[in-house]
Amino acid sequence: MELADILFYVFAALTLLCGVLVIANPFSRNPVTSAMFLVLTIISMAGLFVLLHAFFLAAVQILVYAGAVIVLFLFVIMLLDLKEEERRKIKFFGVAAGLISVGAILGIFLKNLHATNLNAQSSPSIEGDTAALGKLLFANYVLPFEVVSVLLLVAMIGVILLSKKKLD
């Protein structure tokens, strides 16, 4: 087993474990805990990205998600002053529904994973570094790039409007 494979298993296990702790932490129901585990998930996923030679994305993942998004979450949690929620009774319906939907999706996934021959192997030629991605982004995807910038602008305006105390 190569080092890369070992690292994969480590990061994958870390990602999934932290993911579980985001949605269901047996020790704490505090949203802040969930947010912190989400940071961990994202960081370990950045590791997976590196293993896939997507260096730029790994960097962006950490910068944007861990740096901006999660901070935003934390700000909101603090802003709302959410206390640790009291343990409500776990609704049977919620659990059952979740399990059923996950089961259904899982069934389909496994069936198809099994049925298709992926026949793909890692190719060392591809390198997701900044230069390569930048060329592609500003050559082939320049229009979507510009559109996304407009989207961000719209989102910003929307958030400002929503956050105003009174719409007048």
Add this chain to the structure above:
Amino acid sequence: MPISILTYIFCAPLLAALALVVVPRNYRVIIRFIALLGTFVSMVLAIKMFCQFVPGHDGFQFEQQIPWVNSLGISYHVGVDGLNVGLILMGAIVAFAAACCSWEIQTREKEFYILLLIMSGGILGAFASLDLFFFYALHEFALVPTFIMIGIWGRGERKNYATFQITIYLSIGALIALIGLIALYLQSGANTFDIPKIIEHVKANPIATNAQNFIFPLLLFGFGILVSLWPFHSWAPLGYGSAPAPTAMIHAGILKKFGLYGLTRIALPLMPQAAHHWMTILAWLCLGNILYVGWVAMRQRDLNLLIGNSSVAHMGFIFLGIASLNLIGITGAVFIMVAHGFLAALTFGLSGYIYQKTGTLEMSELGGLCRKLRFIGTALLMAAMAGCGLPGFANFVGEVSVFFASWTVFPVVTILAVWGALVIGGIYMTRAVRKILHGPLPEKYANVADATNVWRKLPYALLLASLFVFGCFPKLLTNQITPDATKIVSMTTLITAKPNMVAVSEIQSPKSENRN
């Protein structure tokens, strides 16, 4: 390709509707003027088209085709032949008359006129279309305003119920027909929505009999619901009873013919075997229209319900003509479609006038109106007479041709149908005339005013004149229908059954030798 006159005919009302959108709502005169102008242009062009039409010309005339979705074979394709030339003429005239009659609308005039114009333009377009997609879509475009208009401008206590009923019935009918049309598109294998092309294709490769037997009833009952085929008719009288007069005029006059036109244009030539199979059933069902609904009409106490029922009863004759599946029958059926368009528009227009002036259509409360309403009363009397098949009006020609046609195929049905036409029709029409126009005039209607203004008289005079012209000179229309009806009939290859009488006449009758 130059733009066909047909495009102008059906786009004129639509453009007028578009123009109305930008007119401020308090410019009533302008709104009315634009609506009248749109329909008037359409009518003049339709008359011109009708006059220029060459009967027996091979293929379609005034054709125009613009490809649209090539992968599905959808194109904008309009054209006329004998089957729809009369319908378009009738539609354009009725639309103009309906626009003229719309003075009774006092609230939200702008929206009303827009919807009215959409209705007229849409249905004229549907009649002109030779492409299944536009054929269906434009009809739906015209159908939806009907519901809205009944809901908003309708009258009577049962307005909401009527709106629901008509909406549900017609939507279901249209849906069933849509399923049939899609199945037809898939089964024909021509991969095109172009009706002439499908017909050409099917001539070479007939649709499998199983498929026909499945698709034909879908079309028959889908279109049948749209035409108020018994027993799917109960939406019609109530819907028309509650609708504002112009809506009833356009719907009963023009829109209702869509299903019949679809049956003749599409279902018969494409699925001849199934057609033969179903025609006996259709012939008996149409007795439901003629006799049953005729009897129901006898019981009505409200003029509009009576007219509505009689209009349903008239559909029976058209169905009977189609069911007889021969040249005379199809021609007669198309003829009644045109004639009934004028007639239905006329009667609903007149009842709208009476309602406007007296505030009721309850026949027991009316009476003696002929004294006050000279013009309207005379017109209503004529309409009633035309409704019970009086010669001189166009309906008679169609009905009598249908009887001749069906006599050779369904003698028993014909006998009952003649009873329905002559006796039952006569009874309810004369009863209505007796109750509304004859007898003493109630005090409260002493000040009812007749239509004296030319504009008020114009729509009724126009419709009456059309009925007269086609009733006295039926060749004007039959000459145009016959060549194309022949094509439709020749597509239904099976030889129709000969009358039993031929066999009987071979037997020597000893008694008849005694005559001197």
Add this chain to the structure above:
Amino acid sequence: MHVGLEHYLTVSFLLFALGLLGVIMRRNLIVIYMSLELMLNAANLALVAFSRFNDKLDGQVLVFFIITVAAAEVSVGLALIVALYRRRQSAHVEDLTSMKL
């Protein structure tokens, strides 16, 4: 065993399933939102893996866009939650049933 595409896909799927479970089972809006982020990340992972194993960089560009859009979405979504909380004084799904007739 050599790590191949299916391994990455499995991880991606499991992460997605976790997110889904979170969305359906948790009742705190903020946590539901985090679960949504998990699902987005799962998709990102699958895309990067596909990109790697199909020898094309376009997948990574797509991920770039997803991250951008996710950022925008989070900002709007959180603003909505704040606005909602101001009005209802609650961030619990069960308290937000005004969609029922």
Add this chain to the structure above:
Amino acid sequence: MKHELFPWLILFLPIFAAATITLFTLRSRCCSAFLSIGAIVAGFILSILFIHANGIHFAGEISKTWLSIGNLQIDFGLKLDALSMMMLLIVTGVGGAIHIYSVGYMHEDAGFSRFFAKLSLFTFSMLGIVLANNFIEMFIFWELVGVSSYLLIGFWFEKPSAGDAAKKAFIVNRLGDFGFLLGILMIWGILGSLNFAALQNSITANPVALGTAATIAGLLIFCGAVGKSAQFPLHVWLPDAMEGPTPVSALIHAATMVAAGVYMLCRIFFLLNADALHVIAYIGGFTALLAALIAVQQNDIKRIIAYSTLSQLGYMVMAVGLNGPTAAMFHLTTHAFFKALLFLAAGSVIIGMHHEQDIWHMGNLRKKMPITFWTFLIGALALSGIPPFAGFYSKDSILAQCLEQKNYLLFGVAIFIAGLTAFYTFRLFFVVFTGKEKTDHAKHAHESPLVMTLPLVVLAVFAAVGGFIGITNNYGSQFVADHETLSVAQQFLEPLHTPVPMLIGIGVALIGIFIAFSLYKNATSDPLPAKLGGLATAMKNKFYFDELYEATFVRAHDFIAAVMDWIDRWLLEGFSIGLVRGGTDLTGRALRLLQTGNLQTYAFLFVLGMAVVLWLVLK
């Protein structure tokens, strides 16, 4: 054919007049009357000119295609032969007299112009029937006659009884037309043609071409005549039709509508086989008897004459049924003269009596209305069959026809009716014109103006001499190929060839007159009911036919209509629509349970839906 344009003009002038009056001259009474009368008088003159130019035994046809679909060929044609040309003269001649008379009769009516428009429409329709050269054309005008009679009977539509009578006439006629149209369909179905000449040719070529359908077809077509000519069982509309103005009654009864049925039977005589003729003869005889009996006990001056029309029509139909269309047409012609005369004279009486119609309110009008008195007398004598008046000749030819066919039953009936006819006619005559004035109105009665009395005189002349101007001759050519042509003198003595019916006929007529004279000479009330008892009541109530039909036909239709309406309202509209609506409602309620408003439920359903789609796509 000379003057080919004339028949077209004769036919279309009245409708032109009607249209012009309706559209333009409703306000000008003078113009309307002028147009209407001008059209029919012009028609009369043109008919004479045409016959003069072509000869009475001319036979020709002008035809234009009206409708042609496949093998359905309907012409609009004019058939000109002795039969139709004589009818043209009668319709335009008698009709013209009635038109002129109407100017006086309707003088004070507000609907003067409207009346003339309808009168012209009626004339047009009747001329159409006369000139029709095929079945459908005849049917068209047949229906038009029906509707114009509807309009005229309902002319005073504000009177409820007039509206009802018009409606009744229309519907009863429609019942007859039902059979007529079926007969036409049947004949077309077998012989493939509608043209009279073509049909006659194919029947002549192959007498059994119609096969067993011949009787049915013949009787079905006869149904039309039953309706129009008011034969039993569809006779009920004719007396009610008296609700119209008197000129209308005269027109309907004398020259036009009711004559149409008999005319049609003669026109299509070649189609009728022996069985059908039998039925026709007995129906005619029965109608004649029934109507004569009812007439005996009526008190309304117009109704008595109306029932006498019914009775005489029965006579004509019986004659047709006895293989004597010539006799029938002859009687139709003379009947047109004296019946128009009687009606117009009755109208004159009614006007003189200020719209009083009960004969027991009249009396001793001989002095007050001399012209009316004398003309009425001539009409009454003609109707009773007293020589040398017109009625005698035609009635005699029918009686002779009975004997010739060796149908002694019908001969007996016919003789009895002849006696009854004389009786009730002179009952009317004596009560109205002799005896004492029974009311003040009768004392102040006055003679009518010249415009009314002049047509009376003209018609009286024809009623007096119409019998021997050679009408039999002219009709003879229609039905018998080698007819003999008689001079006027021979015609005058024609009945002497058959002395038995002549003598018996004159005898019973005289007996009838004598009984009437003895009973009613100075009667102030009717002595008959006391003598006849229940029979008189039955006669007075028209043998309860109206009540019978009311109880059967009308009730049946109303009952069926009620049942159908119930089904429509409750089963189709109520139950099925209710079912659909209830079903939709229930489904809606069920589906509403899914709409919990809980975000997570929606998410769950969304995932399930997505799973299904994925499963379908990836399958």
